[in-house]
Amino acid sequence: EVQLVESGGGLVQPGGSLRLSCAASGFTFGSVGMTWVRQAPGKGPEWVSGMYSGGSSTNYADSVKGRFTISRDNGGNTVYLQMNSLKPEDTALYYCRARLNGIDYRGKGTLVNVSS
Numbered sequence: 001e002v003q004l005v006e007s008g009g010g011l012v013q014p015g016g017s018l019r020l021s022c023a024a025s026g027f028t029f030g031s032v033g034m035t036w037v038r039q040a041p042g043k044g045p046e047w048v049s050g051m052y053s054g055g056s057s058t059n060y061a062d063s064v065k066g067r068f069t070i071s072r073d074n075g076g077n078t079v080y081l082q083m084n085s086l087k088p089e090d091t092a093l094y095y096c097r098a099r100l101n102g103i104d105y106r107g108k109g110t111l112v113n114v115s116s
Contacts, residue, residue, distance in 0.1 A: 002026040002105045004096050009110030012086055020081040020110055022096030030074035032100060036081045038092035038112075048094070049081060064090075086114045 008020040022034070035050040049060045049070040058070050069082040079096055095109035 002098070002100065004098060004105060004107035006095055006107045006110040009094060009112045011113045011115065013116050014087060014114055016086050016114070017082070017084045018086065018112060020083065020094055020112075022079045022081075022107060024077045024079070024096075024098065027098070027100055029077040032098050034070075034072060034079040035097045036070060036079075036094060037097055037106070038090075038094045039109075040089075040092040043092075046092075051079065083112070086112075088114050090114050 003025045005023045006020060008018060010018065012018055031053050033050060033052045036048040037045050038048050039045045047061060048064055049058065049068055051058045051070045051072055060068060067083065067085045070079065072079045081094065083090065091112060091114045093109040093111050095106050097104055097106045
């Protein structure tokens with residue numbers, strides 16, 4: 001059974017940092033590209049960042065470029081999202097996603113609230 005479990009969210013002041021984690025199981029993690037997606041209250045999902053299976057290539061949405069960094073630990077079956085210089089507009093439910101055999105799997109997400 002494919003499982004993705006996010007953690008690391010919380011309340012943080014503007015300018016602060018958080019590190020999100022996504023623990024994966026039920027598939028060969030090292031062979032699958034992983035992405036982070038967020039959904040702000042009342043809005044649709046927004047792709048945030050992605051990393052290929054080998055970790056050699058990463059991509060970021062313009063809204064987070066230079067502030068967020070995606071990384072992965074294939075031995076630990078975990079993908080991370082380091083978020084720095086957080087802004088109120090980064091407030092959202094963040095979840096990781098994996099596409100396996102044409103099917104998208106996602107976790108329940110972790111809530112990030114950037115507020116003073």
